[in-house]
């Protein structure tokens with residue numbers, strides 16, 4: 312009987328996992344997961360990712376044991392060397408996995424693995440869990456092909472293999488990565504994903520559209536499925552099917568609208584992954600190179616203030632500190648944090664994106680870098696949106712409760728001044744035993760002035776012939792869905 316490896320990567324489930332289903336059709340199967348040593352050392356990796364993977368692997372281990380009496384062997388080190396060792400030791404002739412569409416490091420790693428497998432005459436059979444067009448996007452066909460993919464049933468075969476069980480006692484503490492101490496980050500594992508999906512469909516989605524933009528209500532009203540989708544503890548097809556089933560039943564107008572809006576985001580997810588697959592350079596180059604002339608000097612002082620949540624803009628600081636404790640924040644606030652860094656602070660997204668990649672438990676390079684570029688105005692094809700942190704604060708946290716919780720040094724400020732503490736008079740400050748510039752920083756930049764300068768600078772480039780010509784080519788290559796994202 313043939314010996315095979317099922318290599319779990321960003322698909323930490325056995326349910327509706329086509330790579331796993333194909334692998335267990337016959338032969339002797341060794342299930343593995345590899346923590347790549349260098350990957351976890353990257354500036355974009357962190358203990359948030361490690362924690363989520365750890366939970367998900369423990370859950371996957373349990374499920375493999377219960378359903379197939381199989382173990383899961385976990386390794387840490389150089390991926391290529393580990394695979395070489397396993398192939399030789401177990402005379403492996405086939406490797407099964409889902410294609411991954413990530414950043415440059417993993418793309419290069421996969422090329423190296425492919426070369427290794429070719430040298431050792433091992434077949435690498437990869438399945439595609441996101442409906443990505445491996446022959447690159449066909450502009451007017453992408454959406455219909457993707458819809459066909461998401462609605463198609465997963466193949467199922469009779470399980471007819473023997474599992475190779477290796478007694479592999481793995482200690483997660485061996486994995487070295489950038490450590491961030493936080494207690495509130497989401498837990499991984501398929502059971503948690505199912506619970507989130509069910510509670511979202513049944514109750515939490517009722518006001519999804521109305522409440523998703525505030526970090527206070529968004530925490531509950533959003534599905535919170537993003538890290539589960541990133542690490543594949545649940546498949547997109549399963550999510551789509553359950554939402555579709557719910558929409559066939561009687562539900563309120565609000566819920567119907569919300570579920571439809573949510574469903575379209577699953578397509579956005581894959582649209583952005585396709586974008587990265589088609590143009591991997593978006594991780595480290597402006598999509599529209601006409602914008603390369605901007606943001607040449609990196610102000611380290613501004614960056615540190617933004618990164619640590621001490622910019623003097625209470626809502627920005629509250630969002631950053633919340634994110635650092637939770638490993639998640641809603642879309643609008645992610646966009647605002649990036650917009651503030653890229654426009655008011657004029658920081659290059661190539662540096663700021665790395666820090667947020669670490670903090671987002673759901674770090675998904677395709678979405679991440681596309682969104683960073685959109686929110687920084689470097690695509691040339693999206694509208695320029697510069698968020699006003701004071702307006703956002705008044706709209707999304709009118710009573711300042713969120714600010715008071717995450718920037719406790721401001722908790723005694725009454726009324727609307729919580730949004731603009733620099734307006735406190737000397738007497739105001741004395742009366743609450745608070746000193747601006749000592750207990751909390753004065754704004755590091757002038758919001759109005761820096762917004763105006765940034766808008767002028769970005770429009771100067773956007774209006775140039777060079778930017779316009781390049782934008783036409785970008786639209787041809789990447790645009791596919793008509794809805795806003």
Ligand SMILES: Cc1cc2nc3c(=O)[nH]c(=O)nc-3n(C[C@H](O)[C@H](O)[C@H](O)COP(=O)(O)OP(=O)(O)OC[C@H]3O[C@@H](n4cnc5c(N)ncnc54)[C@H](O)[C@@H]3O)c2cc1C
Pocket residue numbers: 523533534535536537538540541573576577579580581583640641642643645646649671673674675676678679682683686796
């Ligand atoms: C600067 C920036 C960086 C981002 N980086 C990431 C990232 O690394 N990983 C990531 O998953 N999302 C990213 N997003 C998109 C979005 O903010 C998150 O997907 C969302 O907040 C996750 O919470 P949720 O699962 O509760 O979302 P829900 O609103 O419940 O959405 C459900 C799912 O749809 C997908 N989705 C939602 N919004 C978008 C979007 N705008 N574009 C593409 N897919 C979307 C996600 O898979 C999400 O889990 C980023 C947004 C911005 C502005």
